[in-house]
Amino acid sequence: MRKTTMTFAAILATASFAQAADLAEMDTNADGALSVEEFTAGHEGVDPAVFTEVDTNEDGLIDPSEYEAATAEDGVLAKS
Numbered sequence: 001m002r003k004t005t006m007t008f009a010a011i012l013a014t015a016s017f018a019q020a021a022d023l024a025e026m027d028t029n030a031d032g033a034l035s036v037e038e039f040t041a042g043h044e045g046v047d048p049a050v051f052t053e054v055d056t057n058e059d060g061l062i063d064p065s066e067y068e069a070a071t072a073e074d075g076v077l078a079k080s
Contacts (some may be wrong), residue, residue, distance in 0.1 A: 023067045033061035043077070050076060 026034055026042030036051045054062050054070040070077040
């Protein structure tokens with residue numbers, strides 16, 4: 001059971017790191033958040049209106065926690 005728990009934790013950590021790397025790659029001004037321009041450039045083909053859905057605190061930026069939620073299995077940006 002312990003091995004399964006540790007494996008699951010490693011998978012979660014890896015997925016979280018990959019999301020952070022994706023966000024960091026799109027964050028061209030390195031402020032730690034995505035503007036609508038950075039988001040649309042990094043998500044070609046995604047309707048720009050999705051930005052407002054991901055920006056849950058409505059501050060005009062997508063922060064790491066919002067991006068993580070959006071790319072989670074049941075998130076608006078979940079890969080199919």
